[in-house]
Every structure is written in C-alpha cells, then in structure tokens.
Amino acid sequence: MTSTIGRAIPRVEARDKVTGRAVYTADVAIPGLTHAVLVQSDIASGRVREESLLAAAAVAGAAPGVLHVITPLNCPTLKPPPSDMSDDMPLERRPPLSDLTVQYVGQHMAVVVADTLENASYAASLMRLDYDEHPAVLTADEVRAGGGRVDEGDGPIRHGLYWPDHFVKLEHEKLQDRRGPQDAPPGVEVSARFTTGINTHYPLELSATIAEWDGAQLTVHDTTRWIAGERRALASYLDMPEDDIRILAPLVGGAFGSKNFLWMHVALCAVAAREVQRPVKLVLTRHQMLTSTGHRPRTDQHVALVADNDGAIASTEHHTLTETSTVAHFCEPVGLSARFLYRSARMVVSHQVARINMATPCFMRGPGEAPGLFALEVAMDELAYQTGIDPVELRIRNDVDVDQPSGRPFAGRHLRQCYEIGAERFGWSERPMTPRSMRRRGVRVGWGTATASYAGRRMPASCRVTTFVDGTVEFASATHEIGTGVRTVMSQIAADAAGLPLSRVTFASGDSWFATAPYSGASQTTASVGSAVHAAAREWRSRVDGGASDPADLSFTVSTGGVDDAGPLSQSFGAHFCEVEVDEQIGRIAITRWVAVMDCGRVLNPTLARSQVVGGIVFGLGMALMESAPYDPRTARPIGEYYVPTHADVPAFDIDFIDTPDSALTEIGVRGIGEIGACGVPAAVGNALFHATGRRLRDLPITLEHLMIPFDEENADD
Known part of the structure; x- marks a missing residue:
C-alpha cells in the first residue's frame, strides 16, 4: 500500500469549512439557550463603589428579558486556580468578581444574563459604575523608576519588578543565564536598544463559550486549545471534581496563543448557567478581546555582540524588560535564542518583568523568539556591516552543532543548509553590500536575511x-x-x-x-x-x-511520554530572505519577494506545511510593519484600530524544507512547524529596509513615518 506520509492530502474538514457546514462553538444550538454579556471596567486602577454597583445591577435587572445580574457582591465564591498553573501559565491568580478592586481596563465587573443577546446587550449598556480611581502604573519604565507600589509577596495581587528564572521550567529554557568570563572581551562591538509594541492575536473566530448544567454535571463548549487544562482549572474555580466536567471544542477558528488557557469569562459563563439553571452562551466582542484574551506584551531589549575581525563572536548579551498584569505571571522569553543560536564564549542573558495596570498578556505565535530574534538578528546584521562580512557568511561562520548551555548535541541542526539553499534560490550572490545601491522603477530596493528558530517540543x-x-x-x-x-x-x-x-x-x-x-x-x-x-x-x-x-479486541487506548531530557536537543531552524521596495517620497513599503528554507524534521504533508510557514511569515510581516495595539497612554483604554496584513500585502513566496527526520524527538521524525514561520521575519524585513535605505530601524512596528525622506533630503544624491 502506498504511504500517505509526505503526500499533499487535502484537509479532511475542508469541504465543511468552505460550504459553511463546519460547526464552531458559537454555532452550537442548544434548546433553551440564554445569553450573557460582560460589563467591563473603563479605568485601570481603583475600586468600584459598592452603592453604584448595587444601583447599576438593579437598573439592569429591571430591563426587559433579564434573568440575572452577577456582580462581585453576589457572585458565588470561586476558588483560585491550581498554583502550578498560575505560576507557569498566564492564568489569573485572582478569581473573577472576587473583590471590588480594579486592576486594569477591561476587567470584568458584572455579567448580565437575558433571554436574547439583544436584551442582554441593552441591559449591560445601562450599567453605569462609579469608581474611586487610583494612580495607575502603565509602563515597565514607570515600575523600574520606582513608580507604583512595592511587591506584596504571595497574594493574588502583586506589584513591582521580578526576575523569573524559567520559561516553562525546562533547563534549556532558562531565563537568567551567565556563562563564560565576567567581562566582555575587546573586539568589534555592536550594542543597541530594541523595542517591540503590544500585539494582539486578532483571530477570525471570536472567543465564545456555552455552559450547560445537568444536575452536578457541567458541559462547556469553548473556543479552547487546551481541553485538559481548562477542565482542571474550571474544576478548581468551581470546587468540583474534574470528572463532572466535559469540555467540547469541535473546531477552533484561529487563536495564535489567545485560546491556550482558560480565561475569566469561561468561569463566569459556567457560574451564570448554574445561577439561572439554563444553558448560557457568552461571546466576547472584538473590542473585549483586546483586554480579555491576552496579548503580546511590549519588550525593551538591549543586545550587545562582540566579535573579532574575522567575525567570530566572543561575547553575547541579551537583556529584556517586559510586562505582565498585577494578577498573573507571564514573561515574554525574549532572550532564549541568544543562549544557543550562535557560538559565543561568553553569554549573559536576563529577563525582568514589571507588573503594571494592564490586562494579562500571554503567549503569542513565536513567544519570545519572534520579538527576541528581531533584536538579535538585526544586531547580527549590524555586526556584519561592522566587520565587512556578508550577513549570510557571518551566520555560517558562527554556526554551532551543540547546545552551548547544556553541552547536548542537537538532534539535527541544518541551519547551514537552510542558508546555502535559500541564498541560491534567492540569488543572494548578486546582492551588493552597500546600502542604497539598488533601485527599480524609481524606488529603493533592499535584500535582507535572518535566522528562524523554534524549540522542538513533545509532551505526554x-x-x-x-x-x-x-x-x-x-x-x-x-x-x-x-x-x-x-x-x-x-x-x-x-x-x-x-x-x-x-x-x-x-x-x-x-x-x-x-x-x-x-x-x-x-x-x-x-x-x-x-x-x-x-x-x-x-x-x-x-x-x-x-x-x-x-x-x-481492536479497541483500546495507548499513551506515550514526553521528550527525553538527557538525549540530543531538538530544535528547528530556518533561513528567511526578503526583498523590499521603498518609495521614500511617501514612505511606502512593499514586500515583493520571500524565500524561506526550513529545517523542521520530517514533513508529513507538504501542502499543510507550506501553508503553516506562509501563514507564519504573513504574521511576522504584520508584526514588522503595522501591528501595534493603540492605547491611550494616560488611561490605558484601547483606541483606534488594529491593522493586520491583507492579500495586498503578501509577497511572492518560495518555501522549501530540508525534510530530514528528527528521530530523537519522535519515532515519526517530526518537529513542530506552526511557530517558526513567524520567527526572524521582522528582522529580515528590518535588515532589507536598511539595505534599501541605509536607515537602521530598531523599533517595531516600522511605519511610513520612519522611512519618508525629510524635506531637506528630497534633493539629496541619487
């Protein structure tokens, strides 16, 4: 029989999706369904006044069709989540509606349940809340400068700065690391600051939940990517056995990290259904998702590289300041790639997290690597120009075949091949080193490259x-x-x-x-x-x-374990090559051509694999050029619009794979492919823009204002 592995098999649910028969959470029809709408805070820090909460709930409760209004004053007591989940994941330590304090804009303040969505929405709009507002701390710089309160210790609400040690408690994902000589050696040095903005996941499918009780049994339909974790967290919040909870997630319409956890509205939907003794459906609005289902936090990074005249890196430093909320732990693990990507005798990596009055951040496609590789790979491009070495050659010269922190060999590292194949396909040998030396149809043209990398993971x-x-x-x-x-x-x-x-x-x-x-x-x-x-x-x-x-006799269950922590280390790699056109008269950027070669283990389905890489690259283009959640800097309220790439922004793609099985990670030889496409993309864009314009841009997103010619330069040379 012909093997199906390696064949471009169409998706089994494709016809249902294109004909509209596919059922997502919000499509599930249940008899007697009622509807819930959230009421959220519009201040960043303070305390809601009890009398206004009582009055607002009374007004909403008297509205047509309203069945119940839940507030912190009448919400059944919810237990906190398991400590290991809130310690390692961005699961809020403080249960929803558990006190009158406000920690961020968009915090849930009440839930209105009515017979129709229209009635629930109208009643929710009637709730006017008054607050005793407190000064809010809205940036990591404010915390670092001594603003706000000091850390309160182990309570559910915490303040100040902290230094997390691990990302997900794996030794090779350690967040603080100092190895080699204490002082950086002399040599050719690049030292620069990089910043990235707030990104939001913006999936096509809104987060939706339907909760239904049958006696003591709870069934939850949810847009989740962690059925087992949601079940465990819900059991903790509701103080009930896990076996009495069933989670259903038939299809999930995108997520990019935002649906990896149980968010507070899911627990509140379950509570509402128990209170009204009817099924309850709760769908977040697009606006509510900006503050209710996570985001990629801002990062402030400092990268310093030192190399000899031949480009051999002698020292690597990568220091990061990032943010989380006052009610949950999360650290964007920005410096992980710096620990192993290039050979370096000295490495110093650190992460510091500031607790601020903004909504809880979470994982987003390429967590850590996407913003971290922007800084590291732009710094590598700067080092290439400082040493006069071609950017591809510099990376190849510093390639390494072992994980430097642990000394473990890589199960398969074919980064050199990725660069060699990609450079050939892209025509890199025709690239002049000098910036501003390529033109086409009256606009600047630039070519840039960057490394992609993401961990190979496996769990039981x-x-x-x-x-x-x-x-x-x-x-x-x-x-x-x-x-x-x-x-x-x-x-x-x-x-x-x-x-x-x-x-x-x-x-x-x-x-x-x-x-x-x-x-x-x-x-x-x-x-x-x-x-x-x-x-x-x-x-x-x-x-x-x-x-x-x-x-x-042919019906049974089989279980398998996770990764072997003592064996070779599994890591995926890749090389991006980008061509840009820049019209400096109007600041217009066009990504015109993209070549990517990926080393992701065995390719099971080339069509799906290519689609994942293309989607990741488009995701990275948005991060590079347009995506930044706009907030009022004084109030932290979301304002304006959030721009994402469209078909008009997509270049011509040439995607290839090394397709070498990784037998150390799995018997089938696969590694993951969903994240790596986005990793390195913003750096490749930034490096191409430098080649086109001579401008070194270190802050994301890069907008037209960064690239327009100032008036006094309009008649400058060429």
Whole structure:
C-alpha cells in the first residue's frame, strides 16, 4: 500500500469549512439557550463603589428579558486556580468578581444574563459604575523608576519588578543565564536598544463559550486549545471534581496563543448557567478581546555582540524588560535564542518583568523568539556591516552543532543548509553590500536575511482506538483542530502505521471524553499527539497480525511520554530572505519577494506545511510593519484600530524544507512547524529596509513615518 506520509492530502474538514457546514462553538444550538454579556471596567486602577454597583445591577435587572445580574457582591465564591498553573501559565491568580478592586481596563465587573443577546446587550449598556480611581502604573519604565507600589509577596495581587528564572521550567529554557568570563572581551562591538509594541492575536473566530448544567454535571463548549487544562482549572474555580466536567471544542477558528488557557469569562459563563439553571452562551466582542484574551506584551531589549575581525563572536548579551498584569505571571522569553543560536564564549542573558495596570498578556505565535530574534538578528546584521562580512557568511561562520548551555548535541541542526539553499534560490550572490545601491522603477530596493528558530517540543499524550464492524477505525484524542490540519495529518499517521487505506481511518478530536492530550501550542501537537496516534496504530496492526478480528479486541487506548531530557536537543531552524521596495517620497513599503528554507524534521504533508510557514511569515510581516495595539497612554483604554496584513500585502513566496527526520524527538521524525514561520521575519524585513535605505530601524512596528525622506533630503544624491 502506498504511504500517505509526505503526500499533499487535502484537509479532511475542508469541504465543511468552505460550504459553511463546519460547526464552531458559537454555532452550537442548544434548546433553551440564554445569553450573557460582560460589563467591563473603563479605568485601570481603583475600586468600584459598592452603592453604584448595587444601583447599576438593579437598573439592569429591571430591563426587559433579564434573568440575572452577577456582580462581585453576589457572585458565588470561586476558588483560585491550581498554583502550578498560575505560576507557569498566564492564568489569573485572582478569581473573577472576587473583590471590588480594579486592576486594569477591561476587567470584568458584572455579567448580565437575558433571554436574547439583544436584551442582554441593552441591559449591560445601562450599567453605569462609579469608581474611586487610583494612580495607575502603565509602563515597565514607570515600575523600574520606582513608580507604583512595592511587591506584596504571595497574594493574588502583586506589584513591582521580578526576575523569573524559567520559561516553562525546562533547563534549556532558562531565563537568567551567565556563562563564560565576567567581562566582555575587546573586539568589534555592536550594542543597541530594541523595542517591540503590544500585539494582539486578532483571530477570525471570536472567543465564545456555552455552559450547560445537568444536575452536578457541567458541559462547556469553548473556543479552547487546551481541553485538559481548562477542565482542571474550571474544576478548581468551581470546587468540583474534574470528572463532572466535559469540555467540547469541535473546531477552533484561529487563536495564535489567545485560546491556550482558560480565561475569566469561561468561569463566569459556567457560574451564570448554574445561577439561572439554563444553558448560557457568552461571546466576547472584538473590542473585549483586546483586554480579555491576552496579548503580546511590549519588550525593551538591549543586545550587545562582540566579535573579532574575522567575525567570530566572543561575547553575547541579551537583556529584556517586559510586562505582565498585577494578577498573573507571564514573561515574554525574549532572550532564549541568544543562549544557543550562535557560538559565543561568553553569554549573559536576563529577563525582568514589571507588573503594571494592564490586562494579562500571554503567549503569542513565536513567544519570545519572534520579538527576541528581531533584536538579535538585526544586531547580527549590524555586526556584519561592522566587520565587512556578508550577513549570510557571518551566520555560517558562527554556526554551532551543540547546545552551548547544556553541552547536548542537537538532534539535527541544518541551519547551514537552510542558508546555502535559500541564498541560491534567492540569488543572494548578486546582492551588493552597500546600502542604497539598488533601485527599480524609481524606488529603493533592499535584500535582507535572518535566522528562524523554534524549540522542538513533545509532551505526554494518549490516543483511543475504536474499531467498528464495518471495518473503519477511529483514532481519537482530546486535542484540537485549530485550522492547521491536525485531523488530516493524524489520519495520515494512523493510516500509514496501521497499514490501512486512508478511507478506512478517521480521527476525532475536541472532546475531553477522549484520551488526554496537551495544549495545542508551542508547535508540539503533531509531535505529541502524533506519537500517540502512531503507537496506537502500530498496536492495532500488531493485534490484527496476531489474529485479532473482534472489534472489541481492536479497541483500546495507548499513551506515550514526553521528550527525553538527557538525549540530543531538538530544535528547528530556518533561513528567511526578503526583498523590499521603498518609495521614500511617501514612505511606502512593499514586500515583493520571500524565500524561506526550513529545517523542521520530517514533513508529513507538504501542502499543510507550506501553508503553516506562509501563514507564519504573513504574521511576522504584520508584526514588522503595522501591528501595534493603540492605547491611550494616560488611561490605558484601547483606541483606534488594529491593522493586520491583507492579500495586498503578501509577497511572492518560495518555501522549501530540508525534510530530514528528527528521530530523537519522535519515532515519526517530526518537529513542530506552526511557530517558526513567524520567527526572524521582522528582522529580515528590518535588515532589507536598511539595505534599501541605509536607515537602521530598531523599533517595531516600522511605519511610513520612519522611512519618508525629510524635506531637506528630497534633493539629496541619487
């Protein structure tokens, strides 16, 4: 039988999606459904007045169709989440509606439940709240300068600065690191400050939740990418057994990190449904998602590189100041790539986090690496010009085959190949080193490059196999179809390992009643769940070959473990090549051509893999050139619009893969591919813009104001 692995199999749910039959959370129809709408704070710091809360709730409660109004004054007591989840994840330590204090704009202050969405929305609009407003601390610089209150210790609300040690408690993702000589050696030095703005995920599907109680049993339909984690967190908030909760997430329409956790509105929806004894549906508005489902926080980075005249790096420093809320932990792990990407005898990496009065940030596509590689890779481009070495050659000269912090070899590192193949396909040898030396149709042209990298991750997962009398076999896991083709590649893995035609195999996901799976993030789903599916399919084939034919004997569950912390380190790499055109008269930037070569292990489905990389690059283009959530700097209220790339902003793509299996991470040889496409993209754009204009831009996003010719330069040379 011909293997399905490596073939461009169309997505199994494609027809349903393009014909509108696909069911997302907000599409689920339940008899007797009621609707909830959130009332949110419009101040950043203070305390809501109890009398105004009582009066506003009374007004809303008297509105047509209103069934119940929940406020901090009548909300059933919710327990805090498990400490390990709030310590490692951006899960808010303080349960929603648990006190009268306000910690950020957009904090939930009340929930209005009514018979229709229109009635709930109207009643919510009637709630006018009065506050005793306190001075808000809105930037990390204010905290570092001594503004605001000092840290209160281990309470749910905390202030001040702190130095987190690990990203997700893995040694190779340590956030504070000092190795080698204490002082930087002499040599050619680049030292610069870089900043990145607030990015928001802006997925096409709004976050939606439907909660329904049947006695003590709770069913939650949610737009989540972590069924198991949401179930555990909800059980903690509601003080009930996990086994009494069922989470359903049939399809998730994008997320980019924003749906990896349980957010506060989900718990409130469950509470509302219990209070009114009817199913409740709660859908966030686009505006509410700016403050209710996370964002990528601002970063302030300092990178210093020292090299000898031949370009050999002798010292690397990467220091980061970033932000989180006063009620949750999160650190954007910006400096991780600096610890291993290039050979360096001395490395100093640090991360400092300021607690401010803004909504809780969270993981966003390429967390850490996307903003961190912007700074590191632009600094590498600067070093190339300081030493007079071609930017590609400089990176190749400093390539390394072991993880320097641990000394562990990489399971497969083909970065040199990525650069060699990419440079050939792009025509890099024709690039003049001198900035402002390329023109086309009266505008400047520039070529830039940057390295992409993202960790290869794998966590424990399970797969349930059910064999039916008609000969079809269902593989099922409580993982998630987030638009990346999970159901398709899992079907391919199962069919290949079981020796079955694809027509006899199905893969089911999105239900906590299925075998357990990790969150769908950090580019780990294919490696984690795919390993369980592969093992289950191999076991199925073994039983068939052993003579089993009864469907009952061919129905079982298989579990697999996580990554081996003692073996070779799995890391994906890639090389981006970018061409830009810049019209300096009007500041117009056009990305015209892009070549990317990726080393992501074995490629299971080239169409889906290419789509993931292209999507990641477009994501990175938005980060580079337009995406920055606008907030009033005095009040922290969201203002204006949030711009994202459209089809008109997309260049011609040439995407290639090394396609070498990583057998150290998984038996099927795969590593994740969802994150790496965005990593390095803003740097490649910034480096191309420098080549085109001679302007070194170190703050994101890069806008037209950065590139327009000042009036006194309009008649300057060429």
